[in-house]
Amino acid sequence: MTETPGIIMTVLSFLLVIGPLIFIHEMGHYLAGRACGVKADVFSIGFGRELFGWTDRRGTRWKVGWMPIGGYVKFAGDMNPASTPTTEWLALPAAERARTFQAKSVWQRFLIVLAGPATNFLFAILVFCAVFATLGEPTTPPVIAGVQPGSPAAAAGLRAGDRITSVSGRAIGRFEQIQDIVQIRPGERMTLAVERDGRTMSLPIVTGSQLLRDRFGNEMRIGRLGILAGRGEMRKLGPTEVVGASLRYTVNAVGMMIETTAQIIRGQRAASEMGGPLKIAQVSGQQASMGWFEFIWFMTMISINLGFINLLPVPLLDGGHLFFYAIEAVRRRPLEPRVQEWAFRSGLAMLLSLMLFVTFNDLGSFGLWRTLAGLIG
Known part of the structure; x- marks a missing residue:
């Protein structure tokens, strides 16, 4: 209910x-x-x-x-x-x-x-x-703690212990960045740069698509890789780091809005997802x-x-x-x-x-x- x-x-x-x-x-x-x-x-x-x-x-x-x-x-x-x-x-x-x-x-x-x-x-x-x-800022190392069986990550050959350093050319420093990039791109082809046993490799992957429903009945289709994050922490930031992180989050939010708008225009995302004042x-x-x-x-x-x-x-x-x-x-x-x-x-x-x-x-x-x-x- x-x-x-x-x-x-x-x-x-x-x-x-x-x-x-x-x-x-x-x-x-x-x-x-x-x-x-x-x-x-x-x-x-x-x-x-x-x-x-x-x-x-x-x-x-x-x-x-x-x-x-x-x-x-x-x-x-x-x-x-x-x-x-x-x-x-x-x-x-x-x-x-x-x-x-x-x-x-x-x-x-x-x-x-x-x-x-x-x-x-x-x-x-x-x-x-x-x-x-x-x-503080939520920070989790971009190291895979586990891979879900049958997931896009498993099909791409990702393993526990792999460190993801970039997603389609975008540098990754925290696991949270992977989530931000992937969740607005269901069913899209990407390239992951991965470090494994001292070697760097490039792995193509197609994100999965999952329909989420919250407790209020709202539905949202998001992208998934099927990888599990390790233990994170709330990292304390200095004054300049606080400003830098705030600017970064604001720019990232605008980037996500631009991307989802482009997806609607290209027909990759349903126009019915657009909402108004109501x-x-x-x-x-x-x-x-x-x-x-x-x-x-x-x-x-x-x-x-x-x-x-x-x-x-x-x-x-x-x-x-x-x-x-x-x-x-x-x-x-x-x-x-x-x-x-x-x-x-x-x-x-x-x-x-x-x-x-x-x-x-x-x-x-x-x-x-x-x-x-x-x-x-």
Whole structure:
């Protein structure tokens, strides 16, 4: 029987995950804009009708909207999605116009937009730093303690005592790195560099595929080799090692997201595995029911995910703006407003389509479509 944390815990957990992360993201934009001398008209968590808010002495309206999925900072003069000058902007007094977003140089606008995703990554790095400084880093030598009979490892000729030094060209220093690489690559061909009795050999292997189901009924297909790890330890890290490990974990998490996204595009992974806000809400409640550490860890992964998604070169996302600013820096002038408007309209259609698709997936993972089929049948 699967466990269910309950609707109240699910909703509260979702708000505790998404609310602070949106605030962190938008605060990055806000602080960078303020450092560049840009006035912020609105700082909003959520969209739609304002539930409550206040206006600070700088004239910024801080508010919370009734729809908590997303947020934004509206800078002075930012009057259209392409952030191109308008007649209204040109009509502003010179002193007021100097405090607007469009008045800033391309590199300042680039930094203001980049600061949002960068702050999401910074949050993850700080959480990792706190974990590693307190608990240490899990470290297990990459030496095989045992091989499961009939497994891909057994078929490849791996033995107990073998030390794996690289996986498909990626250097290995800890057993945990092997797990990170293999688990997102079920059914893929790899090459292992192995040290055995003082000799180095190269062994081809095809990862196995295993469907895991957790206590909440969530299913995930992962790659397996069929090798057992030896005894590990929590290694205490020095200050510089803590920062280095935190950066490494963040970069590895982004790499895994890039790889799984590429697998979906190539058809190696089912598109049904993509989840949206409803799935995040469900898993938020599940992680919260497991304890504060699991909840914070999940929140950290979502923060990295938000940073990664926002850097994709899709119009309307931060990455789309950054792409246009890069073009502007090379051309010494921005793209024509008509081109930018067309791109942002296309980006909006793409994002709406993706939102509908992941919502359809989320409802399917909740069993809605099976239930409806049963009622109709």
